[in-house]
Amino acid sequence: xxxxxxxxxxxxxxxxxxxxxxxxxxxxxxxxxxxxxxxxxxxxxxxxxxxxxxxxxxxxxxxxxxxxxxxxxxxxxxxxxxxxxxxxxxxxxxxxxxxxxxxxxxxxxxxxxxxxxxxxxxxxxxxxxxxxxxxxxxxxxxxxxxxxxxxxxxxxxxxxxxxxxxxxxxxxxxxxxxxxxxxxxxxxxxxxxxxxxxxxxxxxxxxxxxxxxxxxxxxxxxxxxxxxxxxxxxxxxxxxxxxxxxxxxxxxxxxxxxxxxxxxxxxxxxxxxxxxxxxxxxxxxxxxxxxxxxxxxxxxxxxxxxxxxxxxxxxxxxxxxxxxxxxxxxxxxxxxxxxxxxxxxxxxxxxxxxxxxxxxxxxxxxxxxxxxxxxxxxxxxxxxxxxxxxxxxxxxxxx
Amino acid sequence: xxxxxxxxxxxxxxxxxxxxxxxxxxxxxxxxxxxxxxxxxxxxxxxxxxxxxxxxxxxxxxxxxxxxxxxxxxxxxxxxxxxxxxxxxxxxxxxxxxxxxxxxxxxxxxxxxxxxxxxxxxxxxxxxxxxxxxxxxxxxxxxxxxxxxxxxxxxxxxxxxxxxxxxxxxxxxxxxxxxxxxxxxxxxxxxxxxxxxxxxxxxxxxxxxxxxxxxxxxxxxxxxxxxxxxxxxxxxxxxxxxxxxxxxxxxxxxx
Amino acid sequence: xxxxxxxxxxxxxxxxxxxxxxxxxxxxxxxxxxxxxxxxxxxxxxxxxxxxxxxxxxxxxxxxxxxxxxxxxxxxxxxxxxxxxxxxxxxxxxxxxxxxxxxxxxxxxxxxxxxxxxxxxxxxxxxxx
Numbered sequence: 158x159x160x161x162x163x164x165x166x167x168x169x170x171x172x173x174x175x176x177x178x179x180x181x182x183x184x185x186x187x188x189x190x191x192x193x194x195x196x197x198x199x200x201x202x203x204x205x206x207x208x209x210x211x212x213x214x215x216x217x218x219x220x221x222x223x224x225x226x227x228x229x230x231x232x233x234x235x236x237x238x239x240x241x242x243x244x245x246x247x248x249x250x251x252x253x254x255x256x257x258x259x260x261x262x263x264x265x266x267x268x269x270x271x272x273x274x275x276x277x278x279x280x281x282x283x284x285x286x287x288x289x290x291x292x293x294x295x296x297x298x299x300x301x302x303x304x305x306x307x308x309x310x311x312x313x314x315x316x317x318x319x320x321x322x323x324x325x326x327x328x329x330x331x332x333x334x335x336x337x338x339x340x341x342x343x344x345x346x347x348x349x350x351x352x353x354x355x356x357x358x359x360x361x362x363x364x365x366x367x368x369x370x371x372x373x374x375x376x377x378x379x380x381x382x383x384x385x386x387x388x389x390x391x392x393x394x395x396x397x398x399x400x401x402x403x404x405x406x407x408x409x410x411x412x413x414x415x416x417x418x419x420x421x422x423x424x425x426x427x428x429x430x431x432x433x434x435x436x437x438x439x440x441x442x443x444x445x446x447x448x449x450x451x452x453x454x455x456x457x458x459x460x461x462x463x464x465x466x467x468x469x470x471x472x473x474x475x476x477x478x479x480x481x482x483x484x485x486x487x488x489x490x491x492x493x494x495x496x497x498x499x500x501x502x503x504x505x506x507x508x509x510x511x512x513x514x515x516x517x518x519x520x521x522x523x524x525x526x527x528x529x530x531x532x533x534x535x536x537x538x539x540x541x542x543x544x545x546x547x548x549x550x551x552x553x554x555x556x
Numbered sequence: 557x558x559x560x561x562x563x564x565x566x567x568x569x570x571x572x573x574x575x576x577x578x579x580x581x582x583x584x585x586x587x588x589x590x591x592x593x594x595x596x597x598x599x600x601x602x603x604x605x606x607x608x609x610x611x612x613x614x615x616x617x618x619x620x621x622x623x624x625x626x627x628x629x630x631x632x633x634x635x636x637x638x639x640x641x642x643x644x645x646x647x648x649x650x651x652x653x654x655x656x657x658x659x660x661x662x663x664x665x666x667x668x669x670x671x672x673x674x675x676x677x678x679x680x681x682x683x684x685x686x687x688x689x690x691x692x693x694x695x696x697x698x699x700x701x702x703x704x705x706x707x708x709x710x711x712x713x714x715x716x717x718x719x720x721x722x723x724x725x726x727x728x729x730x731x732x733x734x735x736x737x738x739x740x741x742x743x744x745x746x747x748x749x750x751x752x753x754x755x756x757x758x759x760x761x762x763x764x765x766x767x768x769x770x771x772x773x774x775x776x777x778x779x780x781x782x783x784x785x786x787x788x789x790x791x792x793x794x795x796x797x798x799x800x801x802x803x804x805x806x807x808x809x810x811x
Numbered sequence: 812x813x814x815x816x817x818x819x820x821x822x823x824x825x826x827x828x829x830x831x832x833x834x835x836x837x838x839x840x841x842x843x844x845x846x847x848x849x850x851x852x853x854x855x856x857x858x859x860x861x862x863x864x865x866x867x868x869x870x871x872x873x874x875x876x877x878x879x880x881x882x883x884x885x886x887x888x889x890x891x892x893x894x895x896x897x898x899x900x901x902x903x904x905x906x907x908x909x910x911x912x913x914x915x916x917x918x919x920x921x922x923x924x925x926x927x928x929x930x931x932x933x934x935x936x937x938x939x940x
Contacts, residue, residue, distance in 0.1 A: 266711015341721075492662055
């Protein structure tokens with residue numbers, strides 16, 4: 158990796174921030190266009206109720222919660238190695254949550270009614286819970302960051318960390334429950350989705366953290382202590398394997414239920430989504446990263462661990478696309494035992510294509526997260542400061 | 557077959573309690589979801605309600621549809637619905653048009669028996685769309701009619717994901733040709749209202765009135781003396797997706 | 812700094828728009844709402860009260876009608892439109908029409924007609940499936 162001199166480095170920062178800002182602005186403009194013309198300009202319709210913006214925003218929201226796991230490892234579970242990384246994980250949590258919420262709120266049919274959403278909360282709705290879960294998440298993470306970065310507040314950081322940990326477990330259960338509560342559709346409606354989303358958040362969040370951390374070290378011409386890389390890669394591999402395991406359980410159980418068999422055959426074998434599932438989610442997103450993280454030739458190398466983490470992130474998008482779009486492509490079974498036909502896709506498999514405005518809105522959400530992170534790490538102190546003596550004292554430097 | 561409308565919904569109560577306990581974790585809900593007020597006296601089943609009186613919880617409006625009488629190729633009920641409710645848009649992607657009512661053709665796999673029927677909002681007693689609505693815009697009126705309050709609908713489409721009948725539509729484009737009595741507009745979700753503006757005047761829903769075969773019957777499911785309740789008591793009828801126990805207000809015959 | 816002071820001065824001396832006058836005070840510079848009332852004298856409340864409270868009245872009525880099913884109340888948006896639609900456009904929303912003129916003047920966003928029909932007696936055609 159090249160090391161720019163300070164002036165180049167500064168220029169590079171401004172270029173990155175400008176690109177991020179520009180893509181965010183384009184995303185906002187796309188949202189305004191959608192708001193003005195109506196969702197007729199998107200690929201979404203009454204069959205594909207949710208599309209690409211939801212794939213991207215759910216990724217960001219789930220990963221935002223998971224990236225805070227790094228902080229929790231330090232403050233809640235007392236791992237010395239993770240403690241200096243807690244502020245960075247907090248920043249990433251806030252940045253990704255902002256990007257994700259921006260996309261999902263701007264995609265609303267009436268995005269101008271954000272105040273209605275905030276003041277009318279229906280407590281039987283998982284979305285209604287989210288109106289409480291997300292703002293409190295922001296507040297808790299902000300307080301947590303404050304207790305870590307303000308020396309006088311340090312004694313309270315453990316309590317704040319614990320509160321954040323508990324809250325984000327509830328929050329991600331809520332995200333999974335959005336789908337778990339859908340009794341109507343064969344693809345969703347499983348209690349397994351709540352814990353599964355939590356494990357997904359651990360995996361995706363850690364992958365994002367690894368990539369951002371490596372970039373920051375390279376930027377500052379520093380080398381990540383091998384021990385830290387070692388620990389994080391093992392943890393990532395555990396989470397990736399756990400997601401794969403839960404995915405297998407979900408599909409195996411569903412494939413046993415006669416009423417879900419047709420859908421399982423569709424999503425795993427006979428549709429455009431089967432390829433995305435096996436190649437995208439399973440091979441690229443799970444098996445390949447696992448191989449890279451464990452193979453003797455690649456497991457100790459920073460660059461390969463980062464490639465593995467990037468593959469995990471890529472796989473996450475495949476997984477959510479198959480889950481959200483694939484789940485809606487399959488016809489709702491309204492009359493079991495009948496072949497049905499209508500003017501509105503009853504009994505027929507459907508195909509979704511994202512349009513340019515929704516692609517730009519989705520990219521805008523990613524750009525918001527990117528820009529907030531870039532500016533955050535530049536203006537505040539987020540680079541992990543490892544105390545090697547402390548690590549040694551904790552006995553963790555030796556392995 | 558005529559399960560009366562349950563006065564309290566156990567699922568809703570359970571979820572509200574669960575939601576409340578989430579909220580109590582250090583946060584006070586600003587405004588809890590609006591719940592329907594059970595007020596007003598019983599009205600005669602199909603008379604116009606007097607001005608100033610509220611919909612009665614003792615009434616439960618419903619439909620009985622005889623699929624055996626529904627004729628292939630006939631779209632009279634759909635035309636009447638669209639005219640009555642001002643559904644005028646025709647977008648290039650037909651899936652983006654509103655589907656207040658649609659005809660489904662059925663062929664039973666085992667016997668090859670073919671039927672068709674109109675499908676619309678089933679006006680469930682336990683509607684999932686009402687449970688999942690974040691703002692309480694999706695609501696059930698005291699007399700069992702499920703509606704969208706477009707004043708508070710934010711267009712999140714969660715209700716469309718939750719509906720087992722694909723009965724709800726999202727308005728994908730700006731509208732200008734609404735009927736004065738049927739407001740509808742861009743960015744909000746909508747569905748069959750059971751022609752609530754007609755029902756309140758003592759009239760039948762437009763689809764019921766338009767059917768040349770008399771395949772649709774409208775009335776008060778709760779009134780044992782009503783035609784619809786007597787018919788449901790005497791002939792076998794079906795609730796679509798009865799396995800979900802949503803207790804729909806629309807019943808079918810002959811499928 | 813000097814530019815800022817100049818700007819502030821300019822704002823301070825520019826004529827402030829007022830709602831009270833009927834167009835005579837500032838004939839050219841300040842647009843005033845065109846309040847032509849087609850059917851005067853039949854309103855549900857005095858003009859003074861309507862001006863201040865029509866939004867609250869409509870808001871309460873809409874909730875009663877939609878959520879409780881109460882019909883035939885004195886206050887109703889369709890009632891407003893029946894009386895106040897202009898003879899020329901048939902609407903309350905055309906340029907210079909009843910609702911539009913005042914809301915444009917006061918720069919208050921008018922959200923009713925995203926969903927409600929602004930023309931009196933409008934009849935939609937419907938579409939074949």
